[in-house]
Amino acid sequence: QKEVEQDPGPLSVPEGAIVSLNCTYSNSAFQYFMWYRQYSRKGPELLMYTYSSGNKEDGRFTAQVDKSSKYISLFIRDSQPSDSATYLCAMRVTGANNLFFGTGTRLTVIP
Amino acid sequence: DTAVSQTPKYLVTQMGNDKSIKCEQNLGHDTMYWYKQDSKKFLKIMFSYNNKELIINETVPNRFSPKSPDKAHLNLHINSLELGDSAVYFCASSQGGSGTEAFFGQGTRLTVV
Numbered sequence: 001q002k003e004v005e006q007d008p009g010p011l012s013v014p015e016g017a018i019v020s021l022n023c024t025y026s027n028s029a030f031q032y033f034m035w036y037r038q039y040s041r042k043g044p045e046l047l048m049y050t051y052s053s054g055n056k057e058d059g060r061f062t063a064q065v066d067k068s069s070k071y072i073s074l075f076i077r078d079s080q081p082s083d084s085a086t087y088l089c090a091m092r093v094t095g096a097n098n099l100f101f102g103t104g105t106r107l108t109v110i111p
Numbered sequence: 112d113t114a115v116s117q118t119p120k121y122l123v124t125q126m127g128n129d130k131s132i133k134c135e136q137n138l139g140h141d142t143m144y145w146y147k148q149d150s151k152k153f154l155k156i157m158f159s160y161n162n163k164e165l166i167i168n169e170t171v172p173n174r175f176s177p178k179s180p181d182k183a184h185l186n187l188h189i190n191s192l193e194l195g196d197s198a199v200y201f202c203a204s205s206q207g208g209s210g211t212e213a214f215f216g217q218g219t220r221l222t223v224v
Contacts, residue, residue, distance in 0.1 A: 008151070034212055043115075043201055043215035044154070086152060097142050097207055098167050101154040 003027050006089055006102025015111050019076040023089035023102045026070065030091040030100070033065050035074045038086045038104065047087075048074065079109045114138050115216040117202045123222045124192055132187045132219045134202030142207040143185040145177060148199040148218070160185055161207050192223045
């Protein structure tokens, strides 16, 4: 069993829809939770970063962490065609630098 | 002024060859990494260096040897390439400890034929 599980999709939504992306994990020591966006043939770029439980909002993006359920989410409001990419969740433990990634969810926003 | 740059971007080579991938970061970070992304997009860490010192060495064949001449550079040398080594290799950097999260390069797409 992988430490981080993520539905690979693909996920197709119409422009303007609310998108929900999720990951579950098994290691309760994870304290730092990230979402990366990866466009085709590019490297992952950091989108959101959350420490421990709670919510964090940045423009149209909201990251949620529920440590009791070992579940994290990324919500995208008013989705745009430019949001079409693969979204990777990642997490790490305190004091360690290496990230554990989910397999990524491929999102397509249709104009 | 790219933050994390890798060369080459594409690499096609025959089985048995030896090849190197170079990485440089200009972010002033003290920690650098190599990650491998397989055909299913799964990213997994291979190595991590902090201030030129190896701190993570995951279960990677010893045909893979990282080298860090200084904290801004981390190169990856691969001996005796195999078909299964075909993947995208990403270099990344971060500030160690509770500093910034990892910034990734654009990747090197390695194809072994």
